[in-house]
Structures are given as C-alpha cells and as structure tokens.
Amino acid sequence: MVTLHGFCRLVLAAVILAGCAGQVEPAQKAISDIDAALSASSAEAAKYVPDQLAAVQAGLDGLRASFQKQDYPAVLAGAPAVMINARALAGAAAAKRDALAKALNDRWSGMAAAVPDEITGIQNQLDSLARKSSRKQAEGIDLDAARDSLSGAVSLWSKAQAAFATGNLPEAVEAAQNVESSLKQIESTLKMHPPAAAGAGRS
Numbered sequence: 001m002v003t004l005h006g007f008c009r010l011v012l013a014a015v016i017l018a019g020c021a022g023q024v025e026p027a028q029k030a031i032s033d034i035d036a037a038l039s040a041s042s043a044e045a046a047k048y049v050p051d052q053l054a055a056v057q058a059g060l061d062g063l064r065a066s067f068q069k070q071d072y073p074a075v076l077a078g079a080p081a082v083m084i085n086a087r088a089l090a091g092a093a094a095a096k097r098d099a100l101a102k103a104l105n106d107r108w109s110g111m112a113a114a115v116p117d118e119i120t121g122i123q124n125q126l127d128s129l130a131r132k133s134s135r136k137q138a139e140g141i142d143l144d145a146a147r148d149s150l151s152g153a154v155s156l157w158s159k160a161q162a163a164f165a166t167g168n169l170p171e172a173v174e175a176a177q178n179v180e181s182s183l184k185q186i187e188s189t190l191k192m193h194p195p196a197a198a199g200a201g202r203s
Helices: 004-048 050-068 072-129 143-165 169-189 195-202
Strands: none
Touching: 004 050, 004 072, 050 072, 072 143, 072 169, 143 169
16 A cells, blocks of 8 residues: 555655656747857857857757756756847847947058058159169168069059958958058168157157
8 A cells, every 4th residue: 555655755756747847848948049049140159259159159058958957947047048148149249340340440541541641752762762862872772672562562552442442341451451561661671760750769
C-alpha cells in the first residue's frame, strides 16, 4: 500500500513535472525570439559593436545550455535581459556607424581644403628652386625626383576625389591620408617650413 507520505511525494512530483512541461514552449519561444533579433542585426553589430554582439551571443548560449539541462525557469528568468540587449544591438551599431561616418566626413573636409593648397605650395617651391637665381638654395635637392613624387601625389589625390564622388568615404580618406604623407615628405625634401612651425621655432 502507498503511504500518505509516499502519495504526497507522488503528487508533488506530478505537479512539478506539469509545471516544467508548461514552461518548455515559453522557454523555447524566448530563445527563438532572441535568436531572431540577433540574426536581424548581427551583420552590422559584428562590424561596429563586436563586443556587444559577443556579450549577447554569450547570454543566448547560456540560455540554450539551461534549456538543454531542462532548467526552464532559468531560461525564462534570464531571457528578458538578453532580449533587451539583443534589441539594442541595431541601435548601437547604427550610432557607431553614424559616428564613424561623421568622423570620416570631417577628416575628408579638412584634407579637401588643405591638400590643394599644399600641392600648389610645393609646385611653387619647385618652380622657384628651378630658377638660376636659386641654384645655391637648390644644392643637394633632387628636383626631378621631387617632381615625380608630386606627380604621383596629384594622381593619388585624383583617385581620392573619385572615391569621394562615388560615396566611398573610407577609401577616399585613406587615399587622401597617403597623399598628405607623400606631400610632407616632399616638403621635407624641398626644405619647406610651414609658417606655424617656423613661428614655433622662433619663440
């Protein structure tokens, strides 16, 4: 015969099993919903906020592990926070993308204003050093090599402008930075000193 104590244990076990069974579908749905939210923004998130993406993925992996252990209450308890973070990925990625785009645009604007003047200044210096009256000043300077370097920088600047015109801002900025570096080297070769640097030297 089943004792009263044994019967109570059986009833309690049945209640627990029924409760767990009722939590399977909600737990499974919670994981599926998070997975869908993650999939929708993972590409942008991987590019702009990889650390946040990794944290959400780790949270989802933890929920899946709890589900495999049939710890459905743990899944249901942890899912809301993971879902909030998953839904926040898209906004965080967009904000980071916009911030980077603004930084690139600002960088391009500055270079677009400065590079043409630098090119003109170098060309004027080359013309000046090529005069007979500047022969002594031009001693030790390979003017032909400097002209070739300037020609290469001008060509690269044209490519930077073309990239900007097609909306490829990262490529435009990268090319323009290479132009700036080349121009600085030419200025050094020609012994050119920007006014600001010269003023700093006298102070």
